[in-house]
Amino acid sequence: xxxxxxxxxxxxxxxxxxxxxxxxxxxxxxxxxxxxxxxxxxxxxxxxxxxxxxxxxxxxxxxxxxxxxxxxxxxxxxxxxxxxxxxxxxxxxxxxxxxxxxxxxxxxxxxxxxxxxxxxxxxxxxxxxxxxxxxxxxxxxxxxxxxxxxxxxxxxxxxxxxxxxxxxxxxxxxxxxxxxxxxxxxxxxxxxxxxxxxxxxxxxxxxxxxxxxxxxxxxxxxxxxxxxxxxxxxxxxxxxxxxxxxxxxxxxxxxxxxxxxxxxxxxxxxxxxxxxxxxxxxxxxxxxxxxxxxxx
Numbered sequence: 001x002x003x004x005x006x007x008x009x010x011x012x013x014x015x016x017x018x019x020x021x022x023x024x025x026x027x028x029x030x031x032x033x034x035x036x037x038x039x040x041x042x043x044x045x046x047x048x049x050x051x052x053x054x055x056x057x058x059x060x061x062x063x064x065x066x067x068x069x070x071x072x073x074x075x076x077x078x079x080x081x082x083x084x085x086x087x088x089x090x091x092x093x094x095x096x097x098x099x100x101x102x103x104x105x106x107x108x109x110x111x112x113x114x115x116x117x118x119x120x121x122x123x124x125x126x127x128x129x130x131x132x133x134x135x136x137x138x139x140x141x142x143x144x145x146x147x148x149x150x151x152x153x154x155x156x157x158x159x160x161x162x163x164x165x166x167x168x169x170x171x172x173x174x175x176x177x178x179x180x181x182x183x184x185x186x187x188x189x190x191x192x193x194x195x196x197x198x199x200x201x202x203x204x205x206x207x208x209x210x211x212x213x214x215x216x217x218x219x220x221x222x223x224x225x226x227x228x229x230x231x232x233x234x235x236x237x238x239x240x241x242x243x244x245x246x247x248x249x250x251x252x253x254x255x256x257x258x259x260x261x262x263x264x265x266x267x268x269x270x271x272x273x274x275x276x277x278x279x280x281x282x283x284x285x286x287x288x289x290x291x292x293x294x295x296x
Contacts, residue, residue, distance in 0.1 A: 064099040071292060072102045078288050079104065086277035091197035092289060093205050093269040095260075101268065102289060106198040109184055110273040113249025115200060115256045116193035117151050119177045119185060120160040121224075122203065123168055124148055125217040126176065139163065152224035152247060177203075180212055192251060197271040200258040204269045208260055225259065232279035233257035234270050237286025241265075257282055266296045 079088065089105035100106075124144065127133035135145030140162035147159035164170055170187035177185040182199035206212035207221060225245035234257045235244040246259025255278065258271040270289070272282050 061099075064097070068100050068103060072104055075102055075289055075292050076104050079285050082281050082285050082288065083274065083277055086281070087275040088277065088285075089197040089271075089273045090285070090289065091201040091269070091271045092293075093201050095205065095208050095267040095269060098205060098209070100201075101293060103198075106201070106271075107184065107196050109194050109196055110256065110275065111251060111254045112185070112193045112195040113251035113254045113256050114155045114157075115195065115247055115249040115258050115273075116187070117155065117160050117249075118200065118203060118247050118258065119173055119182070119187075119193075119195075120163055121148065121152060121221055122180070122207075122212065123173050123176050124163060125213050125221060127167075129214045129217055133167075139167065148220075149224060152221070153228050155228070155230065155248070180206055195273075197258075197273050200271045200273075201269045204258060204260055204271070208267065208269065222260065233282040234259050234261065234272065234286045236279070236283035238263060238290060239287070241290060244270075246270075253277075255279060255282060261290075263290070264296065265290070265293050268293070 075090075079090065087105075087108075087110075089108050089110060090102055091100065091104075091106040092102040093099070094101045124133070128135065128144075133144055135143060135148075137144045139147045140159050147156075147162070150156035151159045164173065164187070170189055174185065174187045177183075177187075177195075177199070181202040182195065185193070185195040185199045187193045203212070207218050210218050212218070213221070222245045225247055226243065228247060230248040231244075233248055233255070234246050238244050238261055242261050242263030242265075244259045244261050246257055248258075249256040253276045254274065256273045259269070261268045261270050270286060272285060274282060
């Protein structure tokens with residue numbers, strides 16, 4: 001009899017443990033399900049926010065592109081008259097947003113003339129930033145610092161040519177230009193360097209934003225560009241409305257000007273490339289472009 005009671009008690013105990021375990025398991029599953037639902041809601045919220053952000057960015061970019069296209073068409077009507085009989089390209093970037101404001105023939109390839117020295121300047125400054133060169137390093141019978149200043153301020157040719165032959169190479173400077181987004185720019189032995197208004201605008205935007213060089217090197221380049229002596233193009237067109245840091249180029253019939261404009265309407269990159277035109281026309285075109293830009 002005692003054995004039967006003990007066995008019955010054992011069965012009841014086992015059944016109770018089984019029921020208790022099952023109840024505990026159900027509770028754990030319920031908690032896990034609740035947690036999963038909460039995580040799912042959180043994931044859905046994050047996904048929704050990302051979609052909204054992407055949509056907002058796309059709509060903003062679309063609006064900027066439409067505004068740029070409309071303003072470009074408006075300005076081009078006047079510039080076609082200013083540059084009658086000439087080839088020309090324009091790229092203007094609003095530096096408050098990084099968005100293009102005006103773009104006319106910006107991807108057409110032109111002989112760069114001495115605006116190629118901006119790419120050589122980038123190569124030199126990169127070497128200084130990396131520590132492979134210093135401003136006291138020898139170049140063309142003087143220092144790199146002195147060569148750099150002459151190259152930008154008076155558009156000296158000997159210093160950049162010495163850099164291309166003795167320190168770097170045309171292939172290397174081309175590769176460096178491509179690495180910063182100036183993918184249509186080329187330095188080829190025995191030929192004049194070529195570039196586009198878009199490439200020059202890309203480079204100058206990066207210099208202004210500080211994404212290409214150290215702060216010190218960016219400031220050095222901009223300061224030298226403000227000191228360059230040829231002021232008949234973009235600086236003349238901006239006049240008293242602002243200050244211009246630019247680099248010009250003139251070779252054969254090519255007259256080019258690329259610069260950063262600090263103006264009453266904000267900061268902009270202006271690039272104007274021409275063939276068979278004049279500095280007076282570039283200045284007039286600059287004034288037309290500037291007048292068309294919105295007030296700050």
